[in-house]
Amino acid sequence: MYLTPEEEKTLNGEYGESLQKAIEILVALGDIYGADKLIPVKSAQIAGVSYKTIGDAGLEWISDLEGKVKIPSILNPAGMDIVRWDEMGIDPVFAKKQQEIIEAYAKLGIQTKCTCTPYYLEGFNVTLDDHIAWSESSAVSYANSVIGARTNREGGPSALSAALVGKTANYGYHLDEMREPVVAVEVDCELSGSDLGALGYVVGKTVGSRVPIFYMKNEPSKNEMKALGAALAASGAVALYHIEGVTPEATRKTFTRPDEVIPVERTQIDEVYETNKDILSSEIITIGCPHCSVEELEEIAGLVEGKKLQKEMWVCTAREVAERHPDLVQKIEKSGAKVVCDTCMVVSPATNKYASITVNSGKALAYVPSMCKVAAKYASIEDCINEAGVVDEN
Amino acid sequence: MKIKCRTISRGVAEGEVLLTNDAISFLGNVDPETGEIVEAQHELYGQSIAGKVLVFPHGKGSTVGSYVIYQLFKNGVAPAAMINLESEPIVAVGAIISEVPLVDRLEKDPYEVLKNGDRVIVNSTEAFVELKKE
Numbered sequence: 001m002y003l004t005p006e007e008e009k010t011l012n013g014e015y016g017e018s019l020q021k022a023i024e025i026l027v028a029l030g031d032i033y034g035a036d037k038l039i040p041v042k043s044a045q046i047a048g049v050s051y052k053t054i055g056d057a058g059l060e061w062i063s064d065l066e067g068k069v070k071i072p073s074i075l076n077p078a079g080m081d082i083v084r085w086d087e088m089g090i091d092p093v094f095a096k097k098q099q100e101i102i103e104a105y106a107k108l109g110i111q112t113k114c115t116c117t118p119y120y121l122e123g124f125n126v127t128l129d130d131h132i133a134w135s136e137s138s139a140v141s142y143a144n145s146v147i148g149a150r151t152n153r154e155g156g157p158s159a160l161s162a163a164l165v166g167k168t169a170n171y172g173y174h175l176d177e178m179r180e181p182v183v184a185v186e187v188d189c190e191l192s193g194s195d196l197g198a199l200g201y202v203v204g205k206t207v208g209s210r211v212p213i214f215y216m217k218n219e220p221s222k223n224e225m226k227a228l229g230a231a232l233a234a235s236g237a238v239a240l241y242h243i244e245g246v247t248p249e250a251t252r253k254t255f256t257r258p259d260e261v262i263p264v265e266r267t268q269i270d271e272v273y274e275t276n277k278d279i280l281s282s283e284i285i286t287i288g289c290p291h292c293s294v295e296e297l298e299e300i301a302g303l304v305e306g307k308k309l310q311k312e313m314w315v316c317t318a319r320e321v322a323e324r325h326p327d328l329v330q331k332i333e334k335s336g337a338k339v340v341c342d343t344c345m346v347v348s349p350a351t352n353k354y355a356s357i358t359v360n361s362g363k364a365l366a367y368v369p370s371m372c373k374v375a376a377k378y379a380s381i382e383d384c385i386n387e388a389g390v391v392d393e394n
Numbered sequence: 395m396k397i398k399c400r401t402i403s404r405g406v407a408e409g410e411v412l413l414t415n416d417a418i419s420f421l422g423n424v425d426p427e428t429g430e431i432v433e434a435q436h437e438l439y440g441q442s443i444a445g446k447v448l449v450f451p452h453g454k455g456s457t458v459g460s461y462v463i464y465q466l467f468k469n470g471v472a473p474a475a476m477i478n479l480e481s482e483p484i485v486a487v488g489a490i491i492s493e494v495p496l497v498d499r500l501e502k503d504p505y506e507v508l509k510n511g512d513r514v515i516v517n518s519t520e521a522f523v524e525l526k527k528e
Contacts, residue, residue: 021490028402028486053458057426057465061491155457157487 001030001169002037010165018065022161029158030169039131039170041151043072044163045118046110047135048156050079050347051097058156059101068109070166072123075105076136077291078114079349082319082342088350110163114342115318117226117291119143122320128248131174133162137239138290138363141229144240146222148248150174153239173240179249181213181242184258189266190217194380196224197362198272199264200231200238201378204366206262209237213255215244223293230290231362275365276377282358285388286345287381288316289361296381297321297328297339303385304335310389312354313337316344337388346371358387395525398501401518402481405495408526409474411512412446413505414438419455420462420488429471444471447514449504452478453485463488475516477504477523497523 003011011027013020026038048054048062079098080090090098106112111123116136118124126132128148134140135154143149152172154162162168172178185203203212212232220228220243232238242250249255287300292315300315315332319341322329329339345351345364351372358377359365368376379387416437418424423433429444444466453459463485466472476489478498489496495518507525508514515524 024404024490025487028481028490029483031400031402032481032483032486048461054461055458055465057461057468058458060468061461061464155460155483155487157460157491158483 001027001035003027007038016066018067019164022164025158025161026165026167026169030171033169033171035169035171037170038165038167039174040166041071041133041162041168042126042130043074043118043124043132044069044159045074045076045134045136045139046105046156046159046163047076047154049076049101049105049114051094051101052079052347052349054101054156059097059104062101062104062160065108067164069163071163073110073163074118074121074124075102075110075112075114077116077343077347078102079347080343081340082114084340087338088340088348089353090350094349108164113318113320115291116344117293117318119147120293120318120321131168133159133168135159137233138226138230140239141233141241142226144173145229145242145247146225153237179211179240181211181255182258182260183207183210183212184261185212185214185264186261187214187216187264191220191269193224194227194360194378195269196220197227197231197360198269198378200228201235201272201362201365202264202268203262204232204234204236204238207232207236207238209239211240211242212238212262213242213244213250213258216246219246223296226290226293227362231366234363234366272362272365272378276375279356279375279377282356282377282387283311283354285311285313285358285384286316286364287360287384288314289344289346289359289364291321291344292317294321294325297325297332299381300385301328301331303382304337305331306393307335308391308393309336309385310391311387313388314340314345316340358384360384395507397507397523397525399497399518399521399523400499401521402486402498403489403494403496404519405475405493406515406517406519407447407475407495408513408515409445409447411449411508411510411514412438412441412443413449413508413510415451415505417452417454418450420453420459420484421456424462424466426462426465427469427471429466442471443473446473447475447477447516448473449477449508452480452482455484457484459484460488460491463494464492467492467494475518477516479504497521
């Protein structure tokens with residue numbers, strides 16, 4: 001791998017031990033995957049934030065690092081709402097450790113906004129062909145597929161290294177040839193809303209880590225593509241997908257249709273809604289995996305306006321998005337639902353105490369049963385709210 | 395005898411060889427407090443990797459495994475060095491943050507030239523493994 005004289009100096013420790021380790025990580029990954037050089041990246045999103053996943057060892061490693069990040073850098077969802085953790089039933093010992101992790105990141109100059117949707121936030125508005133180093137699987141999928149930016153699925157330490165060095169190794173999805181679709185997905189019906197999350201949940205299992213191109217009967221919205229990508233990344237390991245004539249790269253050029261075809265029929269989508277339908281009533285309902293966009297908050301606010309919910313319902317979003325729209329938050333919370341920030345039902349230990357959950361996310365449907373040991377059901381946003389036991393206020 | 399290799403994590407260390415044909419998931423296979431292999435199905439079950447030159451084909455399992463290697467290091471029970479057939483990111487990153495020399499792609503098959511108990515020097519800074527003759 002070619003290194004500039006400046007990069008060589010960094011590798012030899014002339015700029016301190018933290019930068020030396022950071023560039024060593026990038027070079028090692030570059031060597032493993034056959035990168036030719038390091039390339040600058042526009043922003044980084046760092047995984048390994050929830051105390052539930054990285055533990056004391058992760059906290060120690062981050063705390064031991066010195067220096068400041070060179071590019072705008074942001075965090076993945078944490079294990080709790082940083083402000084309202086007590087209301088979520090989070091153990092104070094966990095909360096203390098979680099705060100320490102976030103403070104350790106802050107010392108390195110990382111913005112302590114914890115979200116899986118950095119693309120909604122100030123300073124992270126990436127565009128077509130931008131190189132970035134993002135970690136959260138749905139953010140990676142959205143950036144690569146819906147925006148047409150370029151990122152690998154970074155792990156926590158590699159994204160942090162990219163943030164400190166301002167560069168990443170040039171391999172994988174940074175290269176044109178790795179972005180070509182290798183499997184075709186033919187959908188035989190029109191899909192809308194939560195159907196897209198169900199589609200990702202079904203197809204991810206077959207596609208694995210390959211790049212699919214979808215041939216659809218109708219054009220999904222960006223929010224629907226967000227749900228599709230999140231589910232594809234969770235039930236499979238998809239970092240990039242194309243939709244013929246819709247996503248930017250599949251609009252810019254016509255990809256050769258791959259030989260391998262996965263047909264998807266309406267009945268397969270319907271089956272996802274049937275998962276665990278024997279759970280007659282869920283104890284909690286969650287929306288916002290990935291974190292809700294403004295349009296989704298508007299939709300939910302419209303649906304719950306003038307209603308009272310009988311069950312616990314979380315609407316997860318990025319704090320910055322919630323703070324920009326206090327009116328929507330207020331409308332939603334008036335129904336008894338909580339607008340939860342910085343975290344989600346997958347990475348928070350607060351989810352573990354429920355026996356059953358209804359979600360509108362194919363990603364949550366894939367992870368919640370294994371990571372939280374909670375039985376999960378799948379429904380549209382509207383049905384999620386019905387499941388929460390709507391009573392008209394009047 | 396010096397064997398050329400590829401550098402993954404830089405450093406120099408000497409130790410006794412401990413070989414396994416099984417891949418290792420540091421999350422789950424290894425006790426971070428003691429450095430003992432705790433997975434009953436693993437070839438090295440019950441043995442400690444602390445201070446050894448650990449030879450294994452590659453890592454597997456959760457990416458949190460990198461942090462488990464760091465925990466071994468903090469607890470003073472990390473391997474002295476590691477040799478892989480083909481390194482992957484979890485072990486590579488764990489080795490780098492824990493200052494454990496790691497090499498892979500040896501010029502000779504490590505399972506043919508090395509055996510348990512051999513003393514070797516892993517010099518990954520200069521990209522060689524040296525087998526010390528008794």
